[in-house]
Amino acid sequence: MDLQEVFDLINGIFFTTGITHLSWKYLIMWAIGGLFLYLAIKKNFEPLLLLPIGFGIFMVNFPLVPLMGITPEGHGELIRIFYHYGLEWEVIPCVIFLGLGAMTDFGPLIANPKVMLIGAGAQLGVFVTFTGTVLAGFTLKEAASVSIIGGADGPTTIYLTQHLAPQLLGANALAAYSYMAMVPLIQPPIMRLLTNDAERKIRMKQLRSVSRTEKILYPLLCTMVIAILVPAVTPLMGLFMLGNLMKESGVVGRLTETAQNDLMNIVTIFLGVSVGATMEADKFLSYRPLFIFGLGIIDFVVCTAGGIVTVKLMNLFLKDKINPLIGSAGVSAVPMSARVSQMVGQQYDKKNYLLMHAMGPNLAGVIGTAAAAGMFIAMFD
Amino acid sequence: MKKFIAMTALFIWALAAPALAEEFGTLPIMDGGQVVKSNENELIKEYNLAPQAVWEYYKGILSQDKEIRFTDRGHLYTIEDLGSRPWRRIAITKTQPDKTMMTVDMLTWKWIMIMLSLRFMAVFVVLLVLYLATFLGTSLLARLSKEPVKQGA
Numbered sequence: 001m002d003l004q005e006v007f008d009l010i011n012g013i014f015f016t017t018g019i020t021h022l023s024w025k026y027l028i029m030w031a032i033g034g035l036f037l038y039l040a041i042k043k044n045f046e047p048l049l050l051l052p053i054g055f056g057i058f059m060v061n062f063p064l065v066p067l068m069g070i071t072p073e074g075h076g077e078l079i080r081i082f083y084h085y086g087l088e089w090e091v092i093p094c095v096i097f098l099g100l101g102a103m104t105d106f107g108p109l110i111a112n113p114k115v116m117l118i119g120a121g122a123q124l125g126v127f128v129t130f131t132g133t134v135l136a137g138f139t140l141k142e143a144a145s146v147s148i149i150g151g152a153d154g155p156t157t158i159y160l161t162q163h164l165a166p167q168l169l170g171a172n173a174l175a176a177y178s179y180m181a182m183v184p185l186i187q188p189p190i191m192r193l194l195t196n197d198a199e200r201k202i203r204m205k206q207l208r209s210v211s212r213t214e215k216i217l218y219p220l221l222c223t224m225v226i227a228i229l230v231p232a233v234t235p236l237m238g239l240f241m242l243g244n245l246m247k248e249s250g251v252v253g254r255l256t257e258t259a260q261n262d263l264m265n266i267v268t269i270f271l272g273v274s275v276g277a278t279m280e281a282d283k284f285l286s287y288r289p290l291f292i293f294g295l296g297i298i299d300f301v302v303c304t305a306g307g308i309v310t311v312k313l314m315n316l317f318l319k320d321k322i323n324p325l326i327g328s329a330g331v332s333a334v335p336m337s338a339r340v341s342q343m344v345g346q347q348y349d350k351k352n353y354l355l356m357h358a359m360g361p362n363l364a365g366v367i368g369t370a371a372a373a374g375m376f377i378a379m380f381d
Numbered sequence: 382m383k384k385f386i387a388m389t390a391l392f393i394w395a396l397a398a399p400a401l402a403e404e405f406g407t408l409p410i411m412d413g414g415q416v417v418k419s420n421e422n423e424l425i426k427e428y429n430l431a432p433q434a435v436w437e438y439y440k441g442i443l444s445q446d447k448e449i450r451f452t453d454r455g456h457l458y459t460i461e462d463l464g465s466r467p468w469r470r471i472a473i474t475k476t477q478p479d480k481t482m483m484t485v486d487m488l489t490w491k492w493i494m495i496m497l498s499l500r501f502m503a504v505f506v507v508l509l510v511l512y513l514a515t516f517l518g519t520s521l522l523a524r525l526s527k528e529p530v531k532q533g534a
Contacts, residue, residue: 120504
């Protein structure tokens with residue numbers, strides 16, 4: 001073997017590495033991935049999702065990595081398979097809803113069902129942002145998928161985006177989860193701006209206790225209403241209610257525990273890494289994700305305001321007034337936004353416990369966001 | 382030979398027709414017919430043709446596009462653009478066998494705002510129905526069980 005052959009071998013090895021294919025685009029994506037890892041690890045912002053998403057972004061943005069492509073034999077590479085079966089087939093958002101349902105207590109909503117309307121009012125931003133998104137040059141389908149971010153419901157955002165504009169999945173999911181994590185920062189100034197001191201100190205009547213029978217019947221009732229009125233989101237809401245029925249029935253403890261923990265954890269890993277991996281530099285680096293992030297924050301603000309204004313309107317007709325601070329919980333973000341209502345309420349009256357009252361609109365927000373998503377799917381799909 | 386020339390001419394015309402046809406918001410409009418109404422937001426034309434012929438014409442030129450939705454609504458054929466074209470919908474009436482009314486609507490802000498308002502109200506309706514169902518259901522249960530509603534969590 002002469003020296004030339006040795007050089008050829010070294011050259012061959014060199015060209016199978018990614019070094020020669022590196023570009024500035026990858027550096028930007030590493031920084032974006034790094035930012036989300038930082039937010040997850042250091043700031044504890046939605047770490048269960050932002051950590052796998054951040055690492056997914058990081059991992060997929062290296063040249064020649066066989067993760068999201070399709071092999072010459074025609075089968076998907078590792079994360080492409082997770083993405084294909086989990087997200088393209090819309091399995092993961094529904095399974096996550098099963099787990100969420102198994103963790104949810106609808107008691108506060110059943111005890112005070114009129115707060116259901118707050119969940120509808122808090123969808124205002126979804127519809128307002130739609131116009132802004134169309135103005136920014138997105139198609140109607142894309143506008144629908146971007147505007148649902150304000151509903152603050154990750155699985156619903158992913159479900160709708162996958163239906164209508166899969167090319168925006170990464171940016172939409174990231175915006176939704178990022179803003180959900182930032183609920184404690186975004187909502188309090190709006191809550192203070194739209195309420196006065198007297199309103200913030202309104203004490204609400206203690207909620208009545210809810211019987212087991214009511215809790216068992218509620219998921220059936222809710223499924224029936226959703227399946228009849230908004231059938232497009234029955235896969236999501238149906239599994240949500242199945243999870244809840246499993247929990248409330250008390251007869252399938254093992255299944256409930258699996259849905260709440262193991263199953264939820266497994267799909268969360270696949271969801272996070274698949275969403276992150278959709279953000280390959282060539283597809284992601286454009287003005288559009290910036291618009292989506294910009295519109296997402298406006299969306300969140302208007303949705304929060306919509307919930308508060310709805311409470312204020314309802315108070316015009318109610319004898320027992322509702323504290324408008326629980327209106328902000330009408331965006332989904334369960335239970336973070338309910339906790340924010342409690343936190344802000346206690347800043348003005350230390351003995352005012354709003355958490356359980358805020359859980360009602362919070363859960364109504366989940367249903368409201370799903371209803372809004374269903375409206376868009378019915379219209380554009 | 383004459384037949385071949387006629388067929389070739391027809392084939393070339395069929396290919397070229399959409400390109401030569403007048404346009405309304407980038408949509409090539411089928412030749413012939415009478416304009417009933419035309420303004421910047423709407424075009425209505427009447428054809429002395431079977432509805433199926435008009436439907437097939439537009440299917441032929443638009444069916445390749447994934448952003449176009451074709452729907453047969455019984456009394457009406459509709460072709461809707463879900464992408465970003467300036468026009469929004471073509472409606473083809475099916476009320477008469479040999480006469481067809483075709484309406485092309487442009488995508489306007491008025492339509493977007495009305496559509497969004499109605500959808501927003503529809504979300505309220507869904508939650509209102511759920512509220513009423515929950516309220517009635519719990520009231521009924523309370524009455525059936527004859528248990529006084531307990532206070533306290």
